[in-house]
């Protein structure tokens with residue numbers, strides 16, 4: 543430093559480098575500790591700590607060090623070295639803040655529209671379904687309104703929602719926010735209706751009347767079927783518990799199949815968690831729908847989704863998969879809040895909704 547003899551060049555360079563080296567070693571050991579404490583298992587508290595350290599505390603320290611190095615430039619002889627350190631700290635800090643913005647704002651509000659097609663000999667005319675899930679909003683606002691605008695623009699024939707409507711900040715009232723959300727649902731008017739199942743976050747809805755939830759029809763532990771000019775569709779909804787327990791789901795599905803043994807029906811099952819599908823690989827079901835996993839929210843290259851909170855294989859936990867006789871669509875969801883204090887971030891797993899087209903087998907275009 544400026545107070546050391548000019549001959550002690552090496553010592554001065556080491557002193558300048560020391561804060562960056564200490565931060566690097568501290569960051570490395572802290573992250574190894576997060577992993578050893580169960581960040582990837584996952585342990586929700588450790589994940590939250592890791593988020594706070596890596597995306598908030600660390601960039602603040604980097605920018606702070608960068609500014610100190612800039613001030614030091616006035617007093618030192620090693621201008622090049624100190625300038626390099628200042629730029630390194632400032633660029634790394636700002637890049638981390640930019641990354642934080644990306645994972646907390648850009649991906650969570652992207653809401654991609656994914657398109658899937660199922661060809662079937664059970665229908666003679668096509669039908670389009672919007673499957674979406676896990677709005678899980680902490681307060682209904684512009685983002686949620688934009689999602690419903692996208693759905694309206696798709697003009698689906700049928701809307702199927704697989705649970706987790708709201709996850710409110712403590713200050714907000716459920717009824718008030720539910721009214722706002724219901725208003726958005728009322729804007730979309732699919733000709734075959736809107737059906738949903740309960741997720742983990744809306745116990746308040748259990749006591750509401752059918753009228754109070756309209757136009758949504760809750761299908762938890764219920765079935766519904768309809769006919770149209772192109773064929774017959776049968777829907778079966780699982781309760782939250784059934785969706786998480788393949789054996790209980792199977793009992794419910796078998797009863798429904800007995801009541802709808804006519805295989806002419808295009809059969810769709812909805813459950814909040816995808817675990818139920820583990821029991822249905824050989825069942826005469828056409829389509830299984832689920833949410834709950836949020837696609838993992840953080841999808842690490844070569845590792846896969848960080849947390850799926852489900853026993854299904856990771857490759858089932860997000861997207862459209864032929865799991866046997868049925869196809870399974872597990873949507874990454876519209877929202878990014880999760881229970882247990884997980885940070886609402888997304889990386890390599892943006893929010894989404896899915897347009898599924900059921901196309902008669904002889905029709906080549908829709």
Ligand SMILES: [Fe+2]
Nearest residue numbers: 676678706834
């Ligand atoms: Fe959820």
